[in-house]
Amino acid sequence: MTGLVRAEFRRVLSRMLFRVLLLVVLGLTVFVCVIVFLKARHVAYGTALVIGFGVASGVLFTLGVVVGASFVGAEWNSGSMSTLLTWEPRRGRVLAAKLVAAVVTTMAVSLLVVAVVVLLLLPSAALHGTTSGVPWWTLAGVGVRIGTVTAIGAALGVGLASLMRSAAGPIATWLIFQFVASPALILWKRWLVRWLPDGIIRQFVSLEGAIRASVNGVPFSFGGNVLRGGLLLAAYALALVAAGYSAFRARDVT
Amino acid sequence: MGAIEVRGLRKTFRRRMRRDTIAVAGVDLDVPTGVVYGFLGPNGSGKTTTIRCLLGLVRPDAGECRILGTDAQTHLSRVVGRVGSIVETPTFFAGFSGRRNLELLAEAGGFSRRAADPVLERVGLASRADDRVRTYSLGMKQRLGLAAALLKDPEVLILDEPANGLDPAGLKEVRDLLRSLADDGRTVFLSSHLLGEVQAICDSVAILARGRCIAEGPVREVLSVRGGNAFVVRAPKVRDAKRVLDGAGFPATSRGDRSLRVMAPADQAGAITRALAEAGIYLTELRQDEVSLEAVFLELTGEPE
Numbered sequence: 001m002t003g004l005v006r007a008e009f010r011r012v013l014s015r016m017l018f019r020v021l022l023l024v025v026l027g028l029t030v031f032v033c034v035i036v037f038l039k040a041r042h043v044a045y046g047t048a049l050v051i052g053f054g055v056a057s058g059v060l061f062t063l064g065v066v067v068g069a070s071f072v073g074a075e076w077n078s079g080s081m082s083t084l085l086t087w088e089p090r091r092g093r094v095l096a097a098k099l100v101a102a103v104v105t106t107m108a109v110s111l112l113v114v115a116v117v118v119l120l121l122l123p124s125a126a127l128h129g130t131t132s133g134v135p136w137w138t139l140a141g142v143g144v145r146i147g148t149v150t151a152i153g154a155a156l157g158v159g160l161a162s163l164m165r166s167a168a169g170p171i172a173t174w175l176i177f178q179f180v181a182s183p184a185l186i187l188w189k190r191w192l193v194r195w196l197p198d199g200i201i202r203q204f205v206s207l208e209g210a211i212r213a214s215v216n217g218v219p220f221s222f223g224g225n226v227l228r229g230g231l232l233l234a235a236y237a238l239a240l241v242a243a244g245y246s247a248f249r250a251r252d253v254t
Numbered sequence: 255m256g257a258i259e260v261r262g263l264r265k266t267f268r269r270r271m272r273r274d275t276i277a278v279a280g281v282d283l284d285v286p287t288g289v290v291y292g293f294l295g296p297n298g299s300g301k302t303t304t305i306r307c308l309l310g311l312v313r314p315d316a317g318e319c320r321i322l323g324t325d326a327q328t329h330l331s332r333v334v335g336r337v338g339s340i341v342e343t344p345t346f347f348a349g350f351s352g353r354r355n356l357e358l359l360a361e362a363g364g365f366s367r368r369a370a371d372p373v374l375e376r377v378g379l380a381s382r383a384d385d386r387v388r389t390y391s392l393g394m395k396q397r398l399g400l401a402a403a404l405l406k407d408p409e410v411l412i413l414d415e416p417a418n419g420l421d422p423a424g425l426k427e428v429r430d431l432l433r434s435l436a437d438d439g440r441t442v443f444l445s446s447h448l449l450g451e452v453q454a455i456c457d458s459v460a461i462l463a464r465g466r467c468i469a470e471g472p473v474r475e476v477l478s479v480r481g482g483n484a485f486v487v488r489a490p491k492v493r494d495a496k497r498v499l500d501g502a503g504f505p506a507t508s509r510g511d512r513s514l515r516v517m518a519p520a521d522q523a524g525a526i527t528r529a530l531a532e533a534g535i536y537l538t539e540l541r542q543d544e545v546s547l548e549a550v551f552l553e554l555t556g557e558p559e
Contacts, residue, residue, distance in 0.1 A: 010361070011347075078345050079343075082311055085309075085310065086311070087363040
């Protein structure tokens, strides 16, 4: 199993799509931070960070879905899944190894992005604004939760790709759901926002709570909403992974 | 214990809104250890489905598959490290090099990544090992597939059309390689359309048609279904020659090219010559009619010759 997981890590890190996305994400992060440095005046460091993190969380979640889905889907597209299964016929292990590789890698990348944002906004805040605001542990919590959101996105992508056995299908399905179906549902029934990924991510990352803490000095607490958001998001991803595993296990590889 | 045993294997692919496809309809196979075993059949006869069932990729509806005595449906993981395989056209990550693909497979299977180099050398791919797979020709991909199958140093090789896309020199290399593997005591289960190749290297064969095994056994036995020993006789008066030979107890049939196919044991060439000469017919050609696997295959599977 260790060898299988190691091979999956090598595979995910060697993928061109992953490398390109990593460069694009880091490039965009640096670009945004430079713009903030040049344009912003009197920036409260903590406020800037939580706003930056808030924007990043949605983007990174979607990127997690794309990386997870393309990682597994590409194997179905190329047909190399059947080659791999002639080496490790236990499909549960194969899927678990892929899941671990996708989740850990995307979480690491996400934390790297968070670290880059923190570092790059520091000179901006020091020169133009203030470094006071949200306590560092609150920011660290938001950062870790963004990493978790990305990892959950990757798990969701792995589950979807295992169900649909392709890369493009699950990515397109997710993007349509996220950017067309989900807003339409929210417009139709406002309360659905609490049950759709966008709202849940916001709840989990607890952007509003952190901003309130930054602006008004209201103590931030890791409340029930954060827990609910995280559990619900994880439950959605788990359900999709379970459905993907069940399809992967039952269906013939032809 | 044979290397591969298949009993009553059945598989039907169920399709929504379309008629079900019976891919395998009760196949039995016995592949002894240390032989090259040819697995033949026309397109759609169930060869690849049988191989996929053996390798755990397809779940059969009924029947049993055993590899090296282990049930392939329930405990394949116990023997998979001793089985190398190619299923149809081998598929790899096109963006990775041949070596990287093999190293990843070796790592996934718990083998040393260093095992890649000797097998790349063995299949003649060492000089292109660091090129991306997307730049490989079909023949080179096939060689890479063969290298992947050999990576485990397997006791049993299950190869589905390993010679696809190979040039004549490549064909000979693969033929020699497979033969040498069998000579080392390994079992090679070879599905192929190249009947000449199969006849040249296989010890035993099985022929599949419409999901059933219609002939199985040593090559010589399978060839004998064509009717045993025969001669080709060419003479100026074919019709007279046929009458004389029929009368002499050597049943003859016209081959349609002014020659006859005469059924007779191998040691009766002299008797045929004498019978014709005594009737004043002097033959211009007399040779043994060598039965080809292709002819037997076409006859058994009902494919037009």
